[in-house]
Amino acid sequence: MRDRSGGGIVVRGATYIVLAGIIAPVLLMFAVSFTETKYIAFPPKGFTWQWYRAAVNDPEFVSGLSISARVAVISSLLSAALGIMGGLTLTRYAGRFERPLTVLFIAPLTIPIIVYSLGLLFFFSSLGLVRSLLGLIIGHTVMTFPYSVRMVTAALGRMAREVERAAAVLGATPWQRTLRVTLPTIRPGVVAAMLFSFLISLSNVTIALFISGARTQTLPVIMFQRAKHEVSPEMAAMASAMVVMTFALMLVLERRYGIYEFLERRRGA
Amino acid sequence: MDALERHLTQVTSAVRVRGALQRGWLPALLVAFLLAFFVAPIGQMALYGFYTYHPFRLMDRDITLTNYLAIVRDPYISGILIRTLRLAAIATLLSAGLGYIVATRMRQARGLEKMVLALIVLSPLMISPIVLAYAWLVILAPNTGLMSSAFKALGLTPPRIMFTEYGVLLGLVYSYMVFMVLSLHAALENIDLSLIRAAQTLGASPRVVFSRIILPLSLPGLVSGSLLVFAVSSSSFLMPLILGGRQIPVLATYAYDLASFVLNWPAASAIAISLALVTLVTVVAYTTWINALQRRLGVLEG
Numbered sequence: 001m002r003d004r005s006g007g008g009i010v011v012r013g014a015t016y017i018v019l020a021g022i023i024a025p026v027l028l029m030f031a032v033s034f035t036e037t038k039y040i041a042f043p044p045k046g047f048t049w050q051w052y053r054a055a056v057n058d059p060e061f062v063s064g065l066s067i068s069a070r071v072a073v074i075s076s077l078l079s080a081a082l083g084i085m086g087g088l089t090l091t092r093y094a095g096r097f098e099r100p101l102t103v104l105f106i107a108p109l110t111i112p113i114i115v116y117s118l119g120l121l122f123f124f125s126s127l128g129l130v131r132s133l134l135g136l137i138i139g140h141t142v143m144t145f146p147y148s149v150r151m152v153t154a155a156l157g158r159m160a161r162e163v164e165r166a167a168a169v170l171g172a173t174p175w176q177r178t179l180r181v182t183l184p185t186i187r188p189g190v191v192a193a194m195l196f197s198f199l200i201s202l203s204n205v206t207i208a209l210f211i212s213g214a215r216t217q218t219l220p221v222i223m224f225q226r227a228k229h230e231v232s233p234e235m236a237a238m239a240s241a242m243v244v245m246t247f248a249l250m251l252v253l254e255r256r257y258g259i260y261e262f263l264e265r266r267r268g269a
Numbered sequence: 270m271d272a273l274e275r276h277l278t279q280v281t282s283a284v285r286v287r288g289a290l291q292r293g294w295l296p297a298l299l300v301a302f303l304l305a306f307f308v309a310p311i312g313q314m315a316l317y318g319f320y321t322y323h324p325f326r327l328m329d330r331d332i333t334l335t336n337y338l339a340i341v342r343d344p345y346i347s348g349i350l351i352r353t354l355r356l357a358a359i360a361t362l363l364s365a366g367l368g369y370i371v372a373t374r375m376r377q378a379r380g381l382e383k384m385v386l387a388l389i390v391l392s393p394l395m396i397s398p399i400v401l402a403y404a405w406l407v408i409l410a411p412n413t414g415l416m417s418s419a420f421k422a423l424g425l426t427p428p429r430i431m432f433t434e435y436g437v438l439l440g441l442v443y444s445y446m447v448f449m450v451l452s453l454h455a456a457l458e459n460i461d462l463s464l465i466r467a468a469q470t471l472g473a474s475p476r477v478v479f480s481r482i483i484l485p486l487s488l489p490g491l492v493s494g495s496l497l498v499f500a501v502s503s504s505s506f507l508m509p510l511i512l513g514g515r516q517i518p519v520l521a522t523y524a525y526d527l528a529s530f531v532l533n534w535p536a537a538s539a540i541a542i543s544l545a546l547v548t549l550v551t552v553v554a555y556t557t558w559i560n561a562l563q564r565r566l567g568v569l570e571g
Contacts, residue, residue, distance in 0.1 A: 015374035018367050019389045022443070025404035026392070028415065032407055040407055042415050082299065089296045101296065108307055110552050112504030114521040115545045118528055118537060119310035122317060142307050203397030205507055210529070220399040227403055227511060231410040239400045250395055 026243060033236035040231055051237035061238060064219035068202055071133065071218060075140035076197035082141065083148025083193045087186075088178070090149070091156045109146040116143070117210040124211055131213025139207040144197035151196065155189025156182075192253065199249050203242075311545070318539035328535050336539035346523070346540070353519040354547075356434060357502035360441035361449075364498045365491060367442070368449035373483075375450070376457045394447050401444060402511040409436065409512070432516040440508030445501050449494040456490025457483070489562055493555060500551040504544050520544050 028042060033051055035044035055061045086105050094101050108116065120139050121130065129135040159182070167181045183190070205220040212221055219242070226235055321331040340346050375386050393401055408415050409431045420427035430436045460483065468478050484491075506521040513519065518526065520540055527537035 011370055011373050011377075014370045015386070018371055019386065022393065022446075023389050025401075025408055025443075026396070029400075029404040029407050032415070039413060040415065041418075082302065085295050085299055089299060093293075093296060097296070101300075104300065104303055107303070110548070111311065111545055112501075112506075112521070112548050114504055114506040114524065115314075115541045115548075116307070116311070118524060118541045119314040121528060122534060122538070123310035123313050126313070138306050142303070145303075199395075203400075205397065205399045210525075220397055223399050223403065224507075224511075227399070227406055231406050231413045235403060236407060239403045242400050243396055246395055246397065246400075 029236050030240045030243075033233055033240045035233050037233070040233055040236065051233040052241065054234050055238045055241065058234070060217075060222050061219070064217055064222040067133070067136075067212075067216055068218040068220070071136045071140055071208075072198045072201040075137045075144060075201050076194045078137070078141045079144040079148045079197040080152075080190050080194040082145055083152040083197075084183070084186075084190060086145070086149035087152030087156045088182075090153050105149045106146045108142050113143065113204075113206045117207045120207065121210040130211050131216055133216055135211050136208055136216060136218070139211060140197075140201040140204065143204065143207065144200050147196055147200065148193035151189050151193040152186060155186040159185050188256070192256070195249060195253055199246065199253075203246065314538045315542050316538075317534055318542050320535045320538075322533045322535045327532060336535045337543070339536065340540060340543055349518050349520055349523050350543075352434070352517070353503055353521075356437055356441060356519065357499050357505075360438055360445065360502045361495050361498045363438070363442045364446040364449040365453075365495060367446055368453045368494065371446075371450050372453035372457050375454050390447055390450050393444050398444065398507045402440065402507055405440065405443070405512060406431075431512055432514050434513070434517055436512035437509045437517050437519070440512040441502045441505055444505065444508055445498045448497045448501065452490045452494030452497065453487060454490075456487035460486045489559075492558055496551050496555040496558070500548045500555075503551075504548050 031044050032040040032042055034047050034049075035041045036046035036048045036050075037044075090098055090102060090105070117139070120135070124130045124132075124135045129138075163185065164177055164181055167177045172181070203220065204218075205224055208216075208218040208221045209224060212218060217225075219238075223235065223238060223242075317328070318336050319332045319334070321329045321333050321335070323329050340350055371386070371390060375383065375390070378386055406414070411417060411427075411429070411431055414431075416430075417427040430439065464482055464486075465478055468482055473481070504521055505519070506525065509517065509519045510522045510525065513522065515526070521544060524537045524540040524544070527533045527540065
């Protein structure tokens with residue numbers, strides 16, 4: 001039986017218009033990244049990969065990508081490690097402190113990123129950490145930590161506690177239990193937390209915009225600086241390349257763990 | 270069986286007591302980490318908000334309320350505050366309107382269509398905000414943008430969207446409508462279809478079906494979606510910065526200007542803290558509402 005709860009054809013048409021509005025700008029950007037002209041043109045004139053080559057040969061782009069990659073790799077590893085600790089704390093050891101600790105762990109999500117970035121700028125200024133890679137890594141780790149905690153906590157919640165108890169009965173020390181029983185069981189959740197943190201770190205602009213220096217500019221910051229001056233096919237190529245990278249990672253996440261679950265988690269305030 | 274269970278409990282609780290001391294360091298380490306790199310920066314900034322701006326020495330440690338009071342008293346800053354809240358409110362309304370349409374279709378759609386719809390709706394959430402902003406720049410940039418050249422080719426004057434409130438609004442709805450769609454989608458999925466069919470059988474028009482059945486039953490989704498969109502819109506930074514620029518400052522971009530260029534850290538701090546409070550109030554309203562709702566539903570079920 002057909003569901004006609006929303007008035008059928010009108011809703012359908014209107015939905016497609018809205019969705020076209022969402023996807024069109026991104027598609028247009030892809031299209032103009034292939035134009036042979038030096039200015040952006042639609043429909044693109046001819047077809048060329050030269051702007052992608054130009055981006056890859058652009059020292060700023062390469063250094064931005066390398067800074068971004070370093071920060072994302074280290075902060076996502078740290079975030080996942082802290083996420084494991086946080087998950088274990090909340091599900092095993094927190095006891096009556098579970099609620100306040102949950103609030104504290106999720107707090108970085110509830111503060112607007114612009115507010116945290118400003119705070120970091122002032123804080124790192126007094127510590128001498130502004131413009132350093134370490135500062136960026138710390139900021140990104142704090143920002144992604146709540147997501148990691150949630151994912152690991154969920155994985156721990158799904159896990160059968162009997163296995164741990166069996167290990168305890170058989171004489172495993174707490175360390176052995178954690179390392180050889182608990183961690184292998186929740187590995188998918190941990191890997192997902194890491195990939196998700198990596199993705200967020202890679203796409204974040206605001207923190208780096210406030211605290212990165214001339215030599216520690218992430219790719220999004222470099223793109224921001226240029227966006228103020230020009231709209232060029234090369235910039236479109238850079239941005240398109242980032243979309244492809246994001247979706248490739250998203251695909252891995254979806255294939256292995258299902259996308260919806262993460263997005264549900266991501267939106268919770 | 271009972272004996273075994275008891276034995277297991279005894280063993281595990283013995284292990285637990287022995288491990289308790291060793292385990293204390295785990296929460297302690299995390300709490301220390303967050304205190305050092307999350308609470309301290311925010312706390313320091315809250316303190317800076319009470320310091321006195323000094324053009325040459327950055328700031329003096331004389332405690333003053335000026336920075337906070339200026340947000341409401343200074344006509345320029347209070348204008349920015351009002352614009353921020355107004356734009357966030359309009360973005361929320363627009364998102365709700367568009368969100369209902371998209372969520373309704375998403376509920377009806379099946380198979381491939383549903384997947385494609387979800388992928389497109391979710392894409393602004395996955396793509397870096399700078400890339401989204403850039404995609405709009407390609408279209409809207411004055412003089413060089415696609416829209417501008419299309420209008421010129423037709424011999425018309427291109428409309429100004431960038432560096433106006435319309436541009437900022439466009440960026441907000443584009444970026445955050447997804448939260449509304451997700452909330453409404455979850456709410457609509459829970460509505461019993463037979464209610465809608467019954468109403469239709471009894472001759473209700475689509476408008477009556479919406480206002481008497483769909484709207485009241487999806488109200489929780491609408492409220493939570495609205496609070497979420499309002500919270501993220503009012504503290505949005507990058508879209509207003511790129512699509513609105515200096516011409517259309519909102520609290521977030523004004524604080525950035527004060528901190529990075531004017532170097533008035535006390536004023537920037539006070540504005541940032543107020544922004545956090547706006548968000549906090551919205552989030553608390555959201556949680557209270559959800560909890561009250563759950564209690565009420567619990568009463569109904571019990």
